[in-house]
Amino acid sequence: MxxxxxxxxxxxxxxxxxxxxxxxxxxxxxxxxxxxxxxxxxxxxxxxxxxxxxxxxxxxxxxxxxxxxxxxxxxxxxxxxxxxxxxxxxxxxxxxxxxxxxxxxxxxxxxxxxxxxxxxxxxxxxxxxxxxxxxxxxxxxxxxxxxxxxxxxxxxxxxxxxxxxxxxxxxxxxxxVPSDVSDFIMNPLRDPQVPEEQKGCAFERWVSSFTRTRSPQPRRCSPSRSTS
CATH class of the missing domain: 3.40.50.1820 (Alpha/Beta hydrolase fold, catalytic domain)
Known part of the structure; x- marks a missing residue:
């Protein structure tokens, strides 16, 4: 070791x-x-x-x-x-x-x-x-x-x-960073809806989560129309 x-x-x-x-x-x-x-x-x-x-x-x-x-x-x-x-x-x-x-x-x-x-x-x-x-x-x-x-x-x-x-x-x-600046960030340790005995497991899932986001689809433009 x-x-x-x-x-x-x-x-x-x-x-x-x-x-x-x-x-x-x-x-x-x-x-x-x-x-x-x-x-x-x-x-x-x-x-x-x-x-x-x-x-x-x-x-x-x-x-x-x-x-x-x-x-x-x-x-x-x-x-x-x-x-x-x-x-x-x-x-x-x-x-x-x-x-x-x-x-x-x-x-x-x-x-x-x-x-x-x-x-x-x-x-x-x-x-x-x-x-x-x-x-x-x-x-x-x-x-x-x-x-x-x-x-x-x-x-x-x-x-x-x-x-x-x-x-x-x-x-x-x-x-x-002062706590009053960052308190708005969701954290299961501060979430009153998470039971005390579940906060540890909830924190582990939250802090290690990976979120896959889709790339935005390219915007299709309509063909221009002549005004003449």
Whole structure:
């Protein structure tokens, strides 16, 4: 079971890695962070399509998800605390863990740098992108907030490899959107018509649903008529 150490206390992330695409020296690595209800296995259907697109997928389980280090009682207490300072410290540590994982993976796997990182446009492959879904953006936004606190050599390493951050269907609270702005959005957790004991299952169906929409049919124009 692949595990990555993300601090000096022995904290670990479980991850799955598709490996470097065969015969592609300048592939791009995509690090995938899951949402709040599902773990990284939600991304497994993408695996068969990765190599043909010169992409290496790394599916990461953050703390308290299968295979990764659970939160300690003191960490859970801080998360549930009414103290904003304790909550902030808890989130800061989660961002530091993501930074540590990225740095660890870059150095362990010797992934290629962004093409052009030494001066040209950087339009080729190489480097890594970081994607988080839904609640997972809380963790990656915390990672960005910690970037300036990293040692200079770590900042330089990430600067040579991190090519993009993808906020995939972010939850509103991950971006600090006030609740009174987003309350109009349907959410089964807030729906009084959904019985309390069914809210969990209703949320899972809602947050993972895919809706196929039909492409609009081209409008047919009537032939013009002469008015002469």
């Amino acid at each position: 692949p595990l990555a150490s993300v601090d000096e206390k022995g904290t670990q992330f479980y991850y799955e890695d598709t490996g470097a695409p065969p015969g592609q020296p300048s592939y791009t690595t995509l690090i995938l962070i899951h949402g709040g209800v599902f773990h990284s296995a939600i991304y497994r259907p993408m695996i068969p399509y990765a190599a043909a697109r010169d992409v290496r997928l790394v599916l990461v389980n953050v703390r308290d998800y299968p295979g990764s280090t659970p939160y300690s009682p003191s960490e859970l207490a801080a998360l549930n605390s009414s103290s904003l300072n304790e909550q902030r410290a808890m989130l800061n540590e989660r961002g530091q863990e993501v930074a540590a994982f990225l740095l660890w993976f870059i150095r362990k796997e010797c992934i290629p740098q962004i093409a052009g990182s030494q001066g040209d446009s950087g339009a080729g492959g190489g480097g890594l992108a970081l994607l988080a879904w839904s609640w997972g953006n809380t963790i990656t936004m915390s990672f960005l907030a910690q970037a300036a606190k990293l040692p200079k050599h770590d900042q330089e390493t990430l600067g040579s490899y991190l090519r993009s951050l993808v906020l995939f269907d972010s939850s509103s609270h991950a971006l600090g």
